[in-house]
Amino acid sequence: MAKVAETPMMVQYHEIKKQYPDAFVFYRLGDFYELFEEDAVLGAKLLELTLTARNKNSENPVPMAGIPHHAAQNYIDILVDQGHKVAIVEQMEDPATAKGMVKRDVVQLITPGTKLNNGLGNDKQNNYLAAILPRNNRYFLSYIDLSTGELKATTLKRFSDVVDELSSLEVKEIVLLKEAQTAESKIANSLAERGLVISTQTTVDVNATVSFLTQSLVHENEAQVTAILLNYIFDTQRRNLDHIVPAQSYERLAYLKFNQDTRTNLDLIQNSRTKKKSGSLLGLIDETKTAMGGRLLKQWVLRPLRDVEDINQRLNMVEAFQNDFFVRGALQDHLKSVYDLERLAARAAMGTMNARELVQLKRSLSAIPGIKSVLLSSQDILKQSGERLEDIQDLAGLIDEAIVDDPPVSVREGDIINDGFDSKIDEYREVLSQNQQWLAQLETSERMATGINSLKVKYNKNFGFFIEVSRANVGKLEEGRYERRQTLTNAERFVTPELKEHEHLINEAQLKRTEREYELFITIRERVKANITRLQKLARQVAGLDVLASLADVADNHRFVRPSFTVDSIINIQQGRHPVVESLLEAGEFVANDVDLDETTAIQLITGPNMAGKSTYMRELALIVILAQIGSFIPANSAVLPIFDQIFTRIGANDDMAMGQSTFMVEMAEANLALQEASAHSLILFDELGRGTATYDGMALAQAIVEYLDKHVHAKTLFSTHYHELTTLADKHTNIENVHVGAVEDDAGELHFLHQIQKGPADKSYGIHVAALAGLPNELITNATGILKNLENENVVATNSQSSELSEQVALFSVSDVESDETKELFQKLDGINISTITPLEALNALAELQKLRK
Incomplete structure (x- = not known):
């Protein structure tokens, strides 16, 4: 039987799937993302979707499962949290104007290490992606949190150190250079056995961006492994990543070092029994008010300092906050209004920030003058911390002036920009605001002209504006003036040239308004992006203040003292x-x-x-x-x-x-x-x-x-x-x-x-x-007590017997031997043995030592 020819759409799908064989391909079709073939079968099982088929009546129907595009994020999170990758395929042109097959391409590959949405309750967690490069009996490690831009690199001596560092960072995905028959394959196998997702990178392009981000790394191989990591991110994310901070090199022994066993034994980050934060050291001392403060505190717990000056600087701040209760309380009240500045700045840089997040940024920045004022009212180091804060009110003022306080989630449907901010938008809104009045006047005039008191002028998203008349009154309409648009059971819907012209005017005003609002939103988001360095510096300062104030709270609440x-x-x-x-x-x-x-x-x-x-x-x-x-x-x-x-x-x-x-x-x-x-x-x-x-x-x-x-x-x-x-x-x-x-x-x-x-x-x-x-049981306890007494008695007998044997061994020495220096040393050791307290094991050890001296 001849093979059934593939449709152009399935040809396109297979071309994309071939590039991402280890990922679920979310293929955009209208308002849905579709999964096909093996992806559909497995995806339906994992996501509890209805499995259907394309070309159901053909000999080889194609398994298919669909997801509404507006709900896709929840499904993506489920798959990625289970260790899978998801390739997002979008329509690259308008289907209404496209000639032939609509162009589609992968706009983002979401993986466990590149996931930006950490989910509810995980805002205090980092999500690290790491790369490893084995060279010259050393292991070079680089890691990044894409949601904050943190980028670091280090050199490790042993593979066990690599495993421990990855465990400490809670890394879920590793990037390796794709080289056959090398140490990379052994690393991949070992880490895969530990449940990590393994990804590979073939090309390592050291372009201007990579050079800028790795320029501070002195070690060539640290720069190389960081380049591998960055190239993987650039290839998979396909978006602006200006928020990534230049890489910092660190030495593990610059911090108090302990391994995963110690972290588990001490319940540092989570309770070893419940696997939850509650019941751990971090759970006890985390009184932070911001997400970025919570992440920083966790980093501190995992990497205590070894430099006593740095430690005392932190202790001085904790002591200052403890001594100034009112400043600490006022600061923490302001911190409650601060959203996640690190991740907001990153979303602006990547072009994923929406209008609601702009408002969150404004509210966060609006809290900074209050924080600054509170710190300046204190003394010494708290005052100095206040002086170092930059409040960035120019950006907060712009957002406040431009963006409404409660904007919609979508940035393409309008109602984002404040009245009075832009004259063109105001003009369009004026036209739209007059729409209801015009429609009411039209309805009145049409009723008078036709004599139909039940006539109504309405709007429907699918059919636009129309005049609705009951079927009994249709004959009263002037022939040639009313164009039928829709027939209902009990009514007919019509349009007139006048209404069509008005609809065109309204649609044009609506379209131009939403387009203009989107343009202005993008302009404001670009302003945020241009201030990325200032925002990241401010985020680090606020996070540090949050952690230190939290530690002062803990000291007060749990009666801690300064060491x-x-x-x-x-x-x-x-x-x-x-x-x-x-x-x-x-x-x-x-x-x-x-x-x-x-x-x-x-x-x-x-x-x-x-x-x-x-x-x-x-x-x-x-x-x-x-x-x-x-x-x-x-x-x-x-x-x-x-x-x-x-x-x-x-x-x-x-x-x-x-x-x-x-x-x-x-x-x-x-x-x-x-x-x-x-x-x-x-x-x-x-x-x-x-x-x-x-x-x-x-x-x-x-x-x-x-x-x-x-x-x-x-x-x-x-x-x-x-x-x-x-x-x-x-x-x-x-x-x-x-x-x-x-x-x-x-x-x-x-x-x-x-x-x-x-x-x-x-x-x-x-x-x-x-x-x-x-x-x-009591019977068992009584029996055990008797057995113990017998064992103890036997031990006494054995000890006495061994002591007797030891005496016999000593008696074997001749009198002439006593006169030598060696035998003097031997008898001195013998005199030091307390036979009444010696254990069987010690008796054997003593005898062995005496025999050694005799030989």
Whole structure:
């Protein structure tokens, strides 16, 4: 059977689809976007559309699904949020005047990384698109938020650093240079496995725009990867992108560094259990009033500072806002009127800003003089901040003069420009305003001329102006003067030469008015675009003020105090608190704790029962450090801290089955990362390290790790453990200190947690008590208690036996050996062993050391 010839429209569709095979093609047909073939089948399923067919009666009907163009954005958002791409195909000429097939082309490719509409409730979220370039055993990364114009680049040593940075930025789409059989393909496969959308860029045109945006990048490969990213955006967006800010290079180690595991363990951005902002550190401290302030605060939390001068500048502003409550309150009242200046400016640059958004911009700019005045009424640094603000009232005044306060969404249907702003528009409006009066007069005169009192002059969008007469009265009309326009069941509709002439006049006035209004709107939007640099600078200033005032609010509401910093290796926190946990409890319920590690104490070994608060104590130290280094006050009575360079955490039992790693493997990998990467200026939190394997394996590894940290790393470390045998390390290493979480048993044998960190080791683990608290059956608890006593007795016997064996080994030495220097050293070590407290593992270690000396 001969193949059925394609229609010209389907030929056009297939040509476009061939260029965008991995995207849903939204093909414009009149008032609808149509999906065809595979796009229609899958799109109907994902978007819950009715699946129909083109050429239903043919042997090969084409699956088709339609979407009204005015509702397309909602459907596009659904697809893009699920990781798909959408190519928007528009009619490039008027179908009414087109000769032959209407020209169509892709006007925009919307992808997860280029989506501008973040959706309701996501205005405080960035949407980053990134590009990666592997070169010379390094990875070069560039990223952009197209909705704000933020553009940055960096160099990373390892692929794991790339993955972590992408995770921190919450990047959804990656652009790679399209090169066969290179590292790019391996990167693409690895990132695709992690759920990221992979896009490729073939051409890298370093034109004038790209050169301007990359001129500040010193490293050639950082400039190259940024060029790849920019070319992808230029090719897919096909619109003006003058709002993109010249790229800035940054170094990860310029900030306090921590990985995704630490962000999750500490619930920095979202609660690890609910995956929501509420219940996280960011959720607690975000009192910002603007969308751009909320985005900036999140960036600060993810990238705390390491420069103490920069930190103190922020703290000075927070303190100033805290001390001047009235200025802070007045400022925040004005901030409530400020819309998203960053994204409004970007939409103006890209030509997508509508009249309502112009009004939002005007209202935002109108709030700036009030903000400026409030700050100038204060003292010192707040006053200086006010002096630096540029209010841009020339632009606000233009918008106020030109645009009505409540314009329609559409910018092509008129009713946008204020009366009195443009004489031509006023003239057209005068003609249109007289229309109703003229029609009323016509209706009166026609009734008198025909004698038909029920005659009406009406307007319909489809048929224009007409005279409506009931069918019973049609015979009264003068023949030859009335031209029939429409027949209804009970009436006839006519036009007259006079009415047709008037309709032409009205339509011309309406068309010219809407055209003139659109021209003026575009002119005003271009004025906004010409002020893009001023607007972006103002947006950054307002966002910073918003964040700092928010942190002052948090300090007041949660009793935070200003930290101080030292070059000494000490941590001295008085009555520190976990801010998120405390916020979930009733006032006064949270038990505060001191954290005191002097220059001679690098490691705290923390013992105590489960649920007593060991993990809370560890986490609160990390959160206090992070808050301090973002420039925030902290939850404590006082705090003296060093500046940390990195935070490493190993908390909780996690696996990574997708990458073929068990819980214990992940545990060891995270421990290794800290051992390899940490410096003396790092903070390490290890919670129950070694529990993922057999007892003696875990105990041996835990002790070896503690001793390695003490000997080689020298980082401030909190190490919680149930291996009580490890507490003896504090007797041998001056840099190790024992602390425990207090717990007491009442007369009935019930356990009560004190949640208080106390000096020295815990006397026991209280594991069976915790099991009883969890509600395990009494019979089981009694049985476990008996088993524990038997095990403890066996351990005593084993310890005594091992001590006896050790004595026998020592007795093997000859008397002559005692006289040598080597044997003196051996017996000195032997004398240092406390047989009454030594554990089985320590006994074995001691014996091994003595044998080594003997050999």
